[in-house]
Amino acid sequence: MVKARKFVIKQAFNGVPKKEDFEIVEYELPPLKDNEILIKSEWIGVDPYHRGGAHLQTVPYDQFGYQVGVVVQSKNLKYPRGTKVVSFEGWCTYFILNPNLPSRHQFFYDSIYKLPDLQGLPDSLGVGAIGMPGVTAYFGFLEYCKPVAGETVVVTGAAGAVGSLVGQIAKIKGCKVIGFAGSDEKVKWLETELGFDKAINYKTADVYKALKEAAPEGVNCYFDNVGGEISSAIISQMRLRGRVTVCGSISAYNEKDLFDYSTLPKATIIQPFVLANQLKVRGFGYLYVGFSRWSEAFNELTKWIKSGQLKAPEHVTEGFDNLYDAFVGMLAGENFGKSVVKV
Incomplete structure (x- = not known):
């Protein structure tokens, strides 16, 4: 036994x-x-x-x-x-x-x-990176956000398992990348170790003003791991036909009931910006990708890691x-x- x-x-x-x-x-x-x-x-x-x-x-x-x-x-x-x-x-x-x-x-x-x-x-x-988080970052970003070289990408939860990969994949695809994280140490790490163009400590910065300064022409793609007011501030600065992947809602996970509307924290409405800028906002989870396709992500992620393009x-x-x-x-x-x- x-x-x-x-x-x-x-x-x-x-x-x-x-x-x-x-x-x-x-x-x-x-x-x-x-x-x-x-x-x-x-x-x-x-x-x-x-x-x-x-x-x-x-x-x-x-x-x-x-x-x-x-x-x-x-x-x-x-x-x-x-x-x-x-x-x-x-x-x-x-x-x-x-x-x-x-x-x-x-x-x-x-x-x-x-x-x-x-x-x-x-x-x-x-x-x-060559498991579920890698699959989530790879397909959730590339297939839902459909980034184009030269575009500006914002990632929340940028120092986490998925966010850190999304930001690097965006750089591989030729995008400008701005990440939000919760400490000055993580901000420095994202910029110096992972190559983000800009990182912002959402706990100490005015998110709206800091993003306005970092991306004065607006945001094309937003990979949302967090939800809440920070997401409203980012979505309000999306450009025409911007794309948003909603991958997580970490800001609400510790609430008593994640699916009880009456108990959840409230955030500024985003509908005026979604409408005016014709935004595409889609929820993404790794189960949305057929398991038969996971090897596609694994092969590409392994190649990028081996070549040094992705940490x-x-x-x-x-x-x-x-x-x-x-x-x-x-x-x-x-x-x-x-x-x-x-x-």
């Missing part, structure tokens, strides 16, 4: 998740059945959607999420021992899957897929027991790039 451990959310979050909302449960896994594989977790990603997705769950529930693992026992010929895999099994040390069966998770296309050929890059990128920054936390700390630290903005835990 193999002993496993997992994080269970035992009570609904009220505001910022608290340590007492979680419980680490130890249990024994049964022997493998035909077509099943036993996987040992190696890297677990922590992302804002873990908080946003909590609004759709009923407690208690196992903490979901992407992770990279290795097959340590197998009764499935397609997944021999030693195979590296990506799954949506979340915060656990070991687990059993039958890859022939559909996923039981509403956020995941399949129960498991083999880790892409990373060409010598770290396996951890399988939950980052894949990671904020690494060591130890399974420290997953909670990594999670709330990410929600508080402590991470530079993708937050990932080495199990």
Whole structure:
């Protein structure tokens, strides 16, 4: 018997998740059945959607999420021992899957897929730049915003897993890039390390005035990870036929009920600007892209990273027991790039 451990959310979050909302449960896994594989977790990603997705769950529930693992026992010929895999099994040390069966998770296309050929890059990128965040940045920006060289692109949550990639992809495509982040350290990092043309600390700057100065002719593309008043200020400065990708709403994730209009914070209306400038505003999630197309993004992102055109920054936390700390630290903005835990 193999002993496993997992994080269970035992009570609904009220505001910022608290340590007492979680419980680490130890249990024994049964022997493998035909077509099943036993996987040992190696890297677990922590992302804002873990908080946003909590609004759709009923407690208690196992903490979901992407992770990279290795097959340590197998009764499935397609997944021999030693195979590296990506799954949506979340915060656990070991687990059993039958890859022939559909996923039981509403956020995941399949129960498991083999880790892409990373060409010598770290396996951890399988939950980052060459995983779900990379797919989100690649398709959400290129297919929804449809950038053109010379255009001005704005990204909120610019120092996070998705935003940091979007800004760099925009530079690869020849755009001027302005990023918003929550500290002076991140502002400097975006400009000096990732090559953003301008970064702005939204906590200390007047967002409207700072953007007016940074982009006096207006904004063509806006990749929105945050929502709220900052988004209203940015959308009010969009140019004719501007494009907006709404990818996240981090500003509201800690509200009591993300989908209860009466309890959510209010922001300045954007309809006059959407109408006057004929803006295209579309919501985007990685599930909107057929899984068969993910390899397209993986191949291009790997090429860019290998060539040095794209950096894949990671904020690494060591130890399974420290997953909670990594999670709330990410929600508080402590991470530079993708937050990932080495199990």
